[in-house]
Amino acid sequence: MPVTLDPDAAAVYKAFQEAGRPPYETVSPAEARELYLRGRVVTNPEPPPLRSVEPLAIPSPAGTIPARVYTPTRLRQKAGLAPCLIFFHGGGWVIGNLDSHDVVCRQLADAGELRVISVDYRLAPEHKFPAAVDDALAATKWIAENARQLGIDAARLMVGGDSAGGNLAAVVAIAARDSDGPAIAGQVLIYPAIDFAMTHASHREP
Numbered sequence: 001m002p003v004t005l006d007p008d009a010a011a012v013y014k015a016f017q018e019a020g021r022p023p024y025e026t027v028s029p030a031e032a033r034e035l036y037l038r039g040r041v042v043t044n045p046e047p048p049p050l051r052s053v054e055p056l057a058i059p060s061p062a063g064t065i066p067a068r069v070y071t072p073t074r075l076r077q078k079a080g081l082a083p084c085l086i087f088f089h090g091g092g093w094v095i096g097n098l099d100s101h102d103v104v105c106r107q108l109a110d111a112g113e114l115r116v117i118s119v120d121y122r123l124a125p126e127h128k129f130p131a132a133v134d135d136a137l138a139a140t141k142w143i144a145e146n147a148r149q150l151g152i153d154a155a156r157l158m159v160g161g162d163s164a165g166g167n168l169a170a171v172v173a174i175a176a177r178d179s180d181g182p183a184i185a186g187q188v189l190i191y192p193a194i195d196f197a198m199t200h201a202s203h204r205e206p
Helices: 007-019 030-041 102-112 131-145 164-178
Strands: 048-060 065-073 084-088 117-120 152-162 186-190
Touching: 007 030, 048 102, 048 131, 065 102, 065 131, 084 102, 084 131, 084 164, 102 117, 117 131, 131 152, 131 164, 152 164, 164 186
Parallel strands: 084 117, 084 152, 152 186
Antiparallel strands: 048 065, 065 117
């Protein structure tokens, strides 16, 4: 059965084709990261205004994990504490960073009226598995332990991400459930990479 793209999606697809960008697998990881970031900047919508966007350095056994805290102009608070989404960016565990997903984090913070903390985990191939998982787990645990100081309601702590980031969010939630926490109130999984059998209709048909 032929796939018919939504007109907006078709326009974006056409623009990427006409840009003549080489496939990611034909260039080095550094080049792929630069291509990905430039593509994101061109296609991003205008971001909403926020109260603040601040850097955060999260300590871990493997070293400092860079992160970014997004606080919207309107914030759902209880006793001065707000819900928080810990966000892991996509990019196949090889590309993507805080800047490539800056706009989506701004949108999530604004629409959800919550704090978003974007985590810049280590990337392959320089840092092999399970480096990204270790960073995601360490960052989530540290944020939960320091929730009050960050203005976060620990009972409303969520994890999320797109693609590879969705995978990391799901892994963090499962690990938290099966070990000693922290408690995760919800997951925001955006086309997550969680089923590598690829036998579902959404994999087979399009």
